[in-house]
Amino acid sequence: MGASTSSEPRVSEEQNEAESVAASTGALPMLEKAFSKLANPQTNAVSLENLQQRFNLAGEGRSCSGSNVPDSLTVMLDHLGSTLVDQFFVPDKGGINWVAFVKSYNKCCSRVSPSVSLNMLLRVFVAISESANVPIHLEFESGDTDCKINGHLFPRDVFLLLALCWALSWGSRNLKGEGNLSLPDLNHLVLSVITSCGQVEGAFDVWDCDISILEVQLPAGKFVTWVMSTLPCLPDCLRLYFNARLQIAANDGSEKNMLHMVPRCCKINYSLAEWQVELAPSNSSSPGDISSIAAHHHLLTQGxxxxxxxxxxxxxxxEISGAFISNGSGIGDNLVYRFASLTLNPIPRFADRTPNILNFVGRLTCLLETEMSIDIQLFWSHVEGYKGPLLILISASSEEPREGNSVDRKWVIGALTHQAFETKDIFYGNSGWLYSVGPVFHVFPPIGKEKNFVYSHLRPTGKVYQPHPKPVGLAFGGTPGNERIFVDEDFAKVTVRHHSVDKTYRSGSLLPDQGFLPVEGIISEIEVWGFGGKEAKEVQNSYKKREELFTEQRRKVDLKNFSNWEDSPEKMMMDMMSDPNAVRREDR
Structure with a gap:
């Protein structure tokens, strides 16, 4: 018992090592199932043509749509499947056997350092560019996965790389045959690379520039540093796409030879290291597009x-990625609060007022229909009770002096909190992130020196004297009175201060060309998005129902406990407080 017979095949040490690495990621059962469906039963190997079609993103009738999609990107996507197979699969006689199949998966999807993952991504990008005849000026010192990268990139090259990563993210979630890939606006990320890595000669206006014609050399070393500090999860787009394609193959119930048919799975759960991704069916005809009008006009766009x-x-x-990349049909459920200011044209005094009155009525109707709030009290009524992460985006405009005139500049900043809002006159919280969203994207994670993450103080009810009243409003970072971001109680102005006042979040400018003086902006829009899942929304709904019940109970008055008002002690006390020196005659 327990002794092996001579008829049992012996497993090689190479196979044991490859399978143990795959098992550490939890992907070994999926790989066994995928290999059994992809391999030829006669040769027990997978052909390269089979794999290329599996990893190809561009299907029949599928195109890449968007306002600024370069032709080179479409050509690069056509070579995606063949490039991935050439980079990670080493064929043997007759195709890819089981050991080579597992080792290829480990080469792309095993747990490695972030620098190695980025190195693999850049190698794939360079290889795809060469196949598409797009010149990229990057060089690798050796064939090692952690070697130094030399050369430079141009802004258009950065755009192509980011667009490719977006396509990989889109492809890892939208694996159906129909639907076009919709490329979002990625200029804010490209401008972040330019301002962080490049030196632009002359005046450079981030609000008005064409990145496709900028001839700014961005050194490869500085670009790698930017990715590691700003978008450290960017290389995971490649691993998720690679893993998702094999997962789909493992769950494919169609015939093995009908490779042109893409499976339509109802629900697929898969894991890759710490990632947990869920693919669900889309109700729309184009699963990759967000076609709703509400989503199109939100501050939180796909990009x-x-x-x-x-x-x-x-x-x-x-949660953020799933809501905006999958299909966009459920993003309305994540919107907790939205405010947008109205700009009404003044009504002329002597001219025909009919068009202006109609404009006023129309905008006022829009205000009431979309439930746009105008102060922190109404903001609090929407976010109160939400026990989950919240993303706050603020769009404002500030005046910039230029040649004797002032120019309005619009910008968007944001804050991500991992805890619910509380009514306190002090800072609180355990974690949080600040973001410069537009026109340039930057991220400011916590640095661990202080924990002044969130400040949300409402005006106290009742007439209570406070010798040193605390500011009323919403703030992130800094100290009371010197907040890094402060929104006043009317949601009319936002003040952004220099990072030197803040020891909670990473230093850096939240606004382009931000100086040492505080910058005041006029708020035009505020959005709050909740990403605590259905559970957080259900808890908030239960909380609101309970508060409404308590409010209704407090409003009820038991008339049996009241006698004549004229004889009540309450009336006597109120009369004495109104005029305590009045002469009163006692009735006998």
Missing amino acids: RAWAISITNKSRVSE
């Missing part, structure tokens, strides 16, 4: 949401 989601690896990032 901004994707950028925020790859700044750190957490469940919150996965």
